[in-house]
Every structure is written in structure tokens, then in C-alpha cells.
Amino acid sequence: MSEFGSFVELVQSIYGTKDFIPLHEPRFDEKEKLYLEQTIDSTFVSSVGEFVDKFEAAITNYCGAGKAAAVVNGTAALQVALRVAGVDRESEVITQALTFVATANAINYNGATPVFVDVDYDTMGLSPQALMDFLNEFGELRDTGTYNKSTGKRIAAIVPMHTFGFMCRIDAIVEIANEWNIPVVEDAAESLGSFFKGQHSGTFGLMGAFSFNGNKIITSGGGGAIISSDPQFASKVKYLTNTAKVPHQWEYYHDELGYNYRMPNLNASLAYAQLEKLDSFIKSKKEVFAAYKDGLELDEVKLKEIPADTSWNYWLIPLEFDSREGRDNFLTYTNSNGVMTRPIWRLMFELPMYKGCQRDEQVNAYKLSERIVNIPSSTNC
Known part of the structure; x- marks a missing residue:
């Protein structure tokens, strides 16, 4: 099993299924x-x-x-x-x-x-x-x-x-x-x-x-x-x-x-x-985050820490990788094994419509664009 197999099993245990698990799906009743x-x-x-x-x-x-x-x-x-x-x-x-x-x-x-x-x-x-x-x-x-x-x-x-x-x-x-x-x-x-x-x-x-x-x-x-x-x-x-x-x-x-x-x-x-139902959604998503925090066992990967002074809505949960290569290997494995994950967006000035726009050095944006992945973050209620 790939080193990322344990992560797939963790997601399956959180959501109680081995069927396809989307990034974020709505909950209606x-x-x-x-x-x-x-x-x-x-x-x-x-x-x-x-x-x-x-x-x-x-x-x-x-x-x-x-x-x-x-x-x-x-x-x-x-x-x-x-x-x-x-x-x-x-x-x-x-x-x-x-x-x-x-x-x-x-x-x-x-x-x-x-x-x-x-x-x-x-x-x-x-x-x-x-x-x-x-x-x-x-x-x-x-x-x-x-x-x-x-x-x-x-x-x-x-x-x-x-x-x-x-x-x-x-x-x-x-x-x-x-x-x-x-x-x-x-x-x-x-x-x-x-x-x-x-x-x-x-x-x-x-x-x-x-x-x-x-x-x-x-x-x-x-x-x-x-x-x-x-x-x-x-x-x-x-x-x-x-x-x-x-x-x-x-x-x-x-x-x-x-x-x-x-x-x-x-x-x-x-x-x-x-x-x-928003407050109950946030409560449920907070529990999902806690399950990831307790169960995540991947080298050179960590959950993105909640910033200071923020009460977070836990909308999409981000993982931070040490390298672009590790990120891409993770994306390939998870999406090939029924767990939807997505990278953070391409930087806007890398798109043809905005490539000529003025910008600063973008030191942090470049690093984050190569290292951040979102993992399944639906409510679990």
C-alpha cells in the first residue's frame, strides 16, 4: 500500500464509507x-x-x-x-x-x-x-x-x-x-x-x-x-x-x-x-478537523494551523506539504482511490488574462501555491 493509503483509510473511517468521498457536499433535510x-x-x-x-x-x-x-x-x-x-x-x-x-x-x-x-x-x-x-x-x-x-x-x-x-x-x-x-x-x-x-x-x-x-x-x-x-x-x-x-x-x-x-x-x-443550521454545521466540521488532527500520520505533511485571533468556520481543511512533488503524489493517489482532494489555486498572474498585472515578489504566495491541498471537509452529521 502507498504511504498515502493510511490517509484514504482515515477519510473513509471519518465518513463511514468506501464509496467516492467528495471534497465538500451540501447537507439537506x-x-x-x-x-x-x-x-x-x-x-x-x-x-x-x-x-x-x-x-x-x-x-x-x-x-x-x-x-x-x-x-x-x-x-x-x-x-x-x-x-x-x-x-x-x-x-x-x-x-x-x-x-x-x-x-x-x-x-x-x-x-x-x-x-x-x-x-x-x-x-x-x-x-x-x-x-x-x-x-x-x-x-x-x-x-x-x-x-x-x-x-x-x-x-x-x-x-x-x-x-x-x-x-x-x-x-x-x-x-x-x-x-x-x-x-x-x-x-x-x-x-x-x-x-x-x-x-x-x-x-x-x-x-x-x-x-x-x-x-x-x-x-x-x-x-x-x-x-x-x-x-x-x-x-x-x-x-x-x-x-x-x-x-x-x-x-x-x-x-x-x-x-x-x-x-x-x-x-x-x-x-x-x-x-x-450553520452553527451545527460548524460544530460537525470542527469534529472532522479534530479527527484529522488525531489520525493524520504522514511524514512531511501537516494540517494548516488555525491563525491567531480567528474563530474558523472549518469550510475547507488544508494540508501543507514540504514539497511540490509530495503534493502531486498525494493528489494522484487520493483522487485515484476514491477520495477527492484539490490543490490550492494557480496564482492569478499565471493565468493569461492577468499575466501583465503589476505584482510584488509574491514570496509566500509562490510557496503556498506549491504546497497546499484541500481534503474532504463536508459535515459529518
Whole structure:
């Protein structure tokens, strides 16, 4: 048996099966079925309905935000949040290269250009030190904002991403951003249920964007949300994602370019049911993590440690390898033996769309991109 055979057996024992074990699958029960039936019976299955309102109120309360807007997916959430924050054509947005492509795409959809700075090794999220170093070298603070001295473009926003639910040092990032008069929009797609120093992700910056894709900690099939501690911004997002329609009892009047990004009531019924169970999901996933911690017996492999000051949602559990070769051997063996594992993403500037973007040395991002693998992380309830 391969040296990785013991890991496959460990995963099989955790999930009680020798059948194919996915990376992260949703858990549904009678509650989701009940709410779906109620939605169907109501005939309000599209973008207006009881569960849209209930879900927006519930996620606002859970996160401790001011207001929320439910949308079709996390990418749309980030795209619109960035527009409301002031990102436009010919501007730039500082973010991390170690992220899912949606982060960079949402910037691009607004006609802006991403600028990539390094991550911290422990959090795998945007590094405050790297951000400060970049701004000290290239930033020029003017009355109209901060500009990049090398390109002449306005730096319209900073987008940290909370990788796999780990919280980056978001308080330090916001502090630096405030000094440079740059708004922060959190890519919180993966971090619903994660807290940093007791405060929920997505509530530190101007806005936060979540995803409820099928592989997320809660899912509505497809869906996302924008939250803000300032209800004015969330209201603007709600208006733009509702085709920029001016409210009226019967007239159809739209006074600027908007988007049809509204979450259907059918999806919201799923999201609402799942959100009610989020704490139990996290409890179950924490137990899965503990089982890995107790049972993992692989040389030159370790579980990624939870960063300081973070209450983690345990969304995707990462392993850290000592080498690219060991990582690739592990991926080959596990995926050939019924256990789904996945490497962390390719760095954004390695993709053809973003290869010309400005970046720093990316020391930590390069190392992490060669060493991190996600292992099955579904709830076990």
C-alpha cells in the first residue's frame, strides 16, 4: 500500500464509507424541503418573496451587519460591491494573487485592473506588511484619492480574501487603507461563520461579499450576498441588482445601468434553511478537523494551523506539504482511490488574462501555491 493509503483509510473511517468521498457536499433535510414546498405553494418563486426578505434579515443579524442584499452568486456580489465602492474603468484594485479567479474577474468586470500583493503564510490572505510596502513604494495620496505612481491610475479599492474561511489580518489592512483613503471590500465568499477578534468576516470593510455555491458551508444552489455596516451602501447594492428600477407601484423606470442579479425566492428558501443550521454545521466540521488532527500520520505533511485571533468556520481543511512533488503524489493517489482532494489555486498572474498585472515578489504566495491541498471537509452529521 502507498504511504498515502493510511490517509484514504482515515477519510473513509471519518465518513463511514468506501464509496467516492467528495471534497465538500451540501447537507439537506426536511427543513429545506418544507421551505421549498412553501415557496412553490406561494407561487412567488422568482426574485420577490417571503424567503428573500427572511434570508436578508437573518444573515444581517448573524453577521452583525447593518443590511444585506441577496444576489445570484458571489462573483456578482463582489462585482456590484466594488462598483458601489467607486471602482470604475481605468482604476486599479489591490488584491491577492492566491485566490479563486472570481476575485480578479469581479474587478475586471468593472473595467478595473487588479494589482497583486503577497499574502501572509499563516493566514494565506492579504498581508498587511506587503500592502504597506507596496503603498509606500508606489502610492501617492492626493485630494482625489491614492494613485499608483508607476501607472498613474487611481487605486479605487483593496480586496482581501479570507482563504478557506481563515481570516486575514483584516483590522491591520483596514487601518492601512484608511491612512491611504482607499475603501476595503472583503471577499468573504468562503468565510461565513468565521470571526476575527470576535467580529464576523465581511463587517470590517465598507462591504463584504459572500457566496452560497453548492460547495460552500451553506448553499442555496447558486447565490450570494452583500453586507454592509452602513445601510446606505447595502441599499445602493439592492437597487443596482434590481435592474436599477426606481420603486413605484406599477411604473417601470430605470435611471442608471443596473443588473438583474436578484436571488430567486426558491434559492432564498434553501439559503434560509441552511443558515438556521450553520452553527451545527460548524460544530460537525470542527469534529472532522479534530479527527484529522488525531489520525493524520504522514511524514512531511501537516494540517494548516488555525491563525491567531480567528474563530474558523472549518469550510475547507488544508494540508501543507514540504514539497511540490509530495503534493502531486498525494493528489494522484487520493483522487485515484476514491477520495477527492484539490490543490490550492494557480496564482492569478499565471493565468493569461492577468499575466501583465503589476505584482510584488509574491514570496509566500509562490510557496503556498506549491504546497497546499484541500481534503474532504463536508459535515459529518
